[in-house]
Amino acid sequence: MNRQFYAIILIILILIVVLGLAHFIFFPSKPASTPIALYSSSISPQNIGLISNVFNSTQGGTEQLALTLTSTMYSPQIEIPIENLKLIAYNSTIDYNNWDTSGWNTSLVQVNVFNYSFSPSQLTLQPNTPNSAIITIKLATNAPTGRYALEINLGKLKFLSPPGKYDLSYAEGVWLGMIVTPRSNSNMVPFGAGLFGVAGLRSG
Numbered sequence: 001m002n003r004q005f006y007a008i009i010l011i012i013l014i015l016i017v018v019l020g021l022a023h024f025i026f027f028p029s030k031p032a033s034t035p036i037a038l039y040s041s042s043i044s045p046q047n048i049g050l051i052s053n054v055f056n057s058t059q060g061g062t063e064q065l066a067l068t069l070t071s072t073m074y075s076p077q078i079e080i081p082i083e084n085l086k087l088i089a090y091n092s093t094i095d096y097n098n099w100d101t102s103g104w105n106t107s108l109v110q111v112n113v114f115n116y117s118f119s120p121s122q123l124t125l126q127p128n129t130p131n132s133a134i135i136t137i138k139l140a141t142n143a144p145t146g147r148y149a150l151e152i153n154l155g156k157l158k159f160l161s162p163p164g165k166y167d168l169s170y171a172e173g174v175w176l177g178m179i180v181t182p183r184s185n186s187n188m189v190p191f192g193a194g195l196f197g198v199a200g201l202r203s204g
Contacts, residue, residue: 038075038157039125041174042068054096054177060141061183067118067152067174068132071125081122081155082133085176087113092146099177101149113148114139124160143180150176 043053044066057063069080089104090113116137123131135152152174 037072038078039069039071039080041154041172042070043174043176044068053175054099054179056179056181057137057139058181059139059143059145059183061139063137063139065135065137065176066132067135068130069123069125069154070130071127073128075125075127077124077126077160079122079124079158079160081158082118082120083153083155085116085118085135085137086110086151086153088149088151090144090146090148092144094146094179094181096179099147099149104149108144112140113143122155137178139180141183145180145182148178148180150178152176 045055055063055065067082071078087108087110089101089106090108091101091104114137116135119134119136121133123133125131154172154174
């Protein structure tokens with residue numbers, strides 16, 4: 001009798017282990033925090049000189065870039081706000097290849113370097129369709145020359161149609177590298193007139 005009892009217990013334990021392994025193999029769990037990629041981003045120049053999200057400018061210059069967001073074929077209709085453009089770090093040397101910001105200056109005051117604007121400030125995406133916004137960056141005439149690491153912060157997306165299983169809102173950042181070179185004195189304008197005379201520009 002005892003042998004039969006232990007045999008039954010052993011069979012039950014084996015079944016539990018087998019079923020657990022089968023569930024793990026055929027139904028793997030996914031981290032709850034992993035977002036579903038509903039769109040991709042890219043930057044293209046409105047001037048010449050943008051290479052892999054790195055663009056050139058000069059002290060007192062104005063640059064325009066196109067931020068393009070493209071929804072995936074699985075995405076519902078979504079709306080994405082473009083929240084701000086932030087100065088992350090600065091390095092006084094000019095190097096187009098090295099963008100490791102370890103040891104860079106992170107205390108530079110952004111409003112003293114550039115102002116910016118977005119047009120429009122949010123993008124609506126249909127499934128599998130791109131849409132673009134223009135980013136205007138106006139540098140101060142006395143902006144330090146060198147390399148700037150920047151980030152465009154995108155807000156949490158809003159679903160404009162029933163989201164179903166895609167109801168996972170998340171924010172994202174788009175990295176930019178800016179190279180600032182000196183501008184000749186003959187082309188300079190007063191800082192106040194050049195920086196704040198452009199309507200709609202923000203300081204961060």
